[in-house]
Amino acid sequence: MLAVLATAPGQFFFLGRASSSSSCNDACRPYPVRPGLAFQNKAVVYAILFRSAAETLATIAADPKHLGAKIGILSVLHTWGSALNHHPHVHMIVPGGGISFDGTRWVACRSNFLLSVEVLSCLFRRLVLEKLIAAHQAGQLQFFGNHARLSNARAFAAFLAPLWKSDWVVYAKHPFGGPSEVLRYLARYTHRVAISNRRLISIDDRGVTFKWKDYRIEGPERYKQMTLDPHEFIRRFLMHVLPAGFHRIRYYGFLNSQSRAHNIARIRELLAVPLIPVDAIKALDTTPEQPKAPEHPCPCCGGPMRIIEIFRRGQQPQHRASPVPHAIRIDTS
Secondary structure: OEEEEEEEOOEEEEEEEEEOOOOOOOOOOOHHHHHHHHHHOHHHHHHHHHHHHHHHHHHHHHOOOOOOOEOEEEEEEEEEOOOOOEEEEEEEEEEOEEEOOOOOOEEEOEOOEOOOHHHHHHHHHHHHHHHHHHHHHOOOOOOOHHHHHHHOHHHHHHHHHHHHHOOOEEEEEOOOOOHHHHHHHHHHHOOOOOOOHHHEEEEEOOEEEEEEEOOOOOOHHHEEEEEEOHHHHHHHHHOOOOOOOOOOEEEEEOOOOOOHHHHHHHHHHHHOOOOOOHHHHHHHHHOOOOOOOOOOEOOOOOOEOOOOOOOOOOOOOOOOOOOOOOOOOOOOO
């Protein structure tokens, strides 16, 4: 999946899956790549997904025929489908514009258009396949079981050959819930794996039952329940444990870690957005507001006293206390 949310004042885009068909269950590359290649080479293939998606966006955005600017990208890796199947894909959040290459202005995209999905899909396909071939030639890919034959260069080239001819589709739409909903969706899974507790229905000797969504079906029928043998449930869950040290969140372009603070400050200048000092932001986030001591504390209880009148020595106060209301007596006999 090449998923992009581009945000700017009034500008929001969501670029959906890049795949060999329009089915929402397809991964970001045609189906033959997924079962063994990605599963047996997680670190290498996941890194290729990250780099290819980021390079695709950055290259097309830099072209003056499209946007002509340097963009920023926040990427989040997901490896699961709703049924806990192995479905690696990368979501990407991208501002709706970029910094001009001379650094003197902000280049905004059109209000309803970011980049051409046809151009993105073609470049993404080429980059993924070229990087897979390069990884194979460098001996970075390993194959086991039924896929052991792919260690041979000719067999691997034949394995990838049909993918060059397939249409890799990038689906683009405005997010239904707006940008905040997409951010909320991604935030739920940045430090969570595969399934949340609320989707679990029951656990017993027969297996684990959970809710899942069949994206191939429209309407309420897409919401289903699935029961898996405990061993199968554990197997599917463990498929999504990332290799040691692998980062599921990555930044590119003007959001890269080395120059992010400087670039954001520059963008605020170009957009004439008031700049809030970082120290002030941290102070607001970490230091709760302390209650102020009353200006005129009561000498008895310490509570605040309200001044109703000030008069000099010898003067008669003008303020008169409110009369005490007469007690209302009710005969309940």
